[in-house]
Amino acid sequence: MILYSPLFSSPIRPRGITSSSPTPRVNSDASDSFCPSGLCSCGRRRLIEAAVATSLFPVFPSTSVASKLQSDDYTATLRKVHPPRPDWYEELYASVLNKGMRTYEDEIAGCKSELFARLKGNAERVLEIGIGTGPNLRYYSADDGVRVFGVDPNRKMERYAQAAAVAAGLPLSNFEFIQAVGEAIPLDDASVDAVVGTLVLCSVKDVDKTLKEIKRVLRPGGLYLFVEHVAAKDGTPLRFIQSVLDPLQQTLADGCHLTRETGTNISRSGFSGVELSMTSLSSASIINPQIYGVASK
Template structure:
């Protein structure tokens, strides 16, 4: 028996949350400067209601310069049949060259500052619903850790950050230090949202911001979110989505979507993620929309809280 690579070095609390499974045999096997007026308000009021009594990213970062050298598949692949998280990850998101993963991690660290400044008000409102009862948190696509500062004050917190890009870890750990999150409270695991390396019914909250745009299978990822959440656990989300049908922005998104997937590590511009979250079978959900000026091509957003 062995656990996911790297889990043995984790604190005992984290190890108790991870899957432990026998290893299966190996498988055989523009940036675009556009300002568009979509006829929508520039911003909606960041107001979130209590969802129940239980109380990746944009990719528009200049990666196009490196993209022609990368072996990146741009079409959606079916989820691997194996239940082992490592096998599923290798099937859905094969490792990129180290230089590219570092390039992308650094681009995320440096290129998202204006976005984070504009989205901060929405995040502050959403993360305020996490209380000291939210002891165990899993963050999908943890990236460089921009969300840590919003929930690091929770007492006795344990955070598992899952991301397929191993180069994100050092940036995420630096963000954890800056947020005064105890070093022993944060663990980074390489993985994908479609096969979370965590036991069922163990998480008080799952957080995902700009993640579902890049996963291979949104519905499978949402089933995994529900699987790992405890009954009454919260799913906190912010995602960019397709613009209104028939709008100029929607036409541009549809035109550029294949290119976006290629240069931005699988990011899709035209997903109806809000509808998929609404249809995922959560016991209750509070979903709202927002329009951001700092990222015109992905301006339409959905955000909210779903309760298992």
């Protein structure tokens, strides 16, 4: 999730394995795009492709969530990564985020629709890290009986996310908000069918540790859907601007980094296959370009 900063009209983010993998391959065939024509207006390039496994493994019982929430290690990590903020600050951030993302969400909607279509019929239990105010909940099909676990370190996001779930037709009995960070996810190994993260790896403390946690909780064959902003190309005016504003962005946006090479982290994190595309959005200002795609465990 991101906010638009009134200071320089740019989106900012409110919070919060490495194993070898093949070097990303650029596919220059414009017809081989991730979003089909008419569904997504984004320009993109396919970097890595692999078949997605479909094996199903048992998921955890609901009681395991509560037991892990009491873990001293989990609590320590949460406090270290996201030190307690004043209630007024957390509430203000959640409120502004809830209202400030509409233009961006409208522009990225085509790409997200195509991404989330990959989950239909393939995911009964979904974990979303950095769920924020729940803008992605409208993409889940309530008819599929999907159960969503939304992780976010800001507890004030919960009521907005619940409202988004209700608006999307997702029963609250099928939605659970968990105060947590991506570096320490309080769910069991191989316990979810899919993990979703949009505009969240920009502000986690440790990108590789978060990706390792995503792989841990995913069942074999599970999917990781992502949309992230990354650093602009070296030598461009936008990259210079990002480098100058990065320290300020981190301060104002609860740790959001403008110059991370998140696509490289994902590609090298040991997933069996990664489909990764790139686009630039007019509503995203300095948090361009953006990458989006699907990784399979």
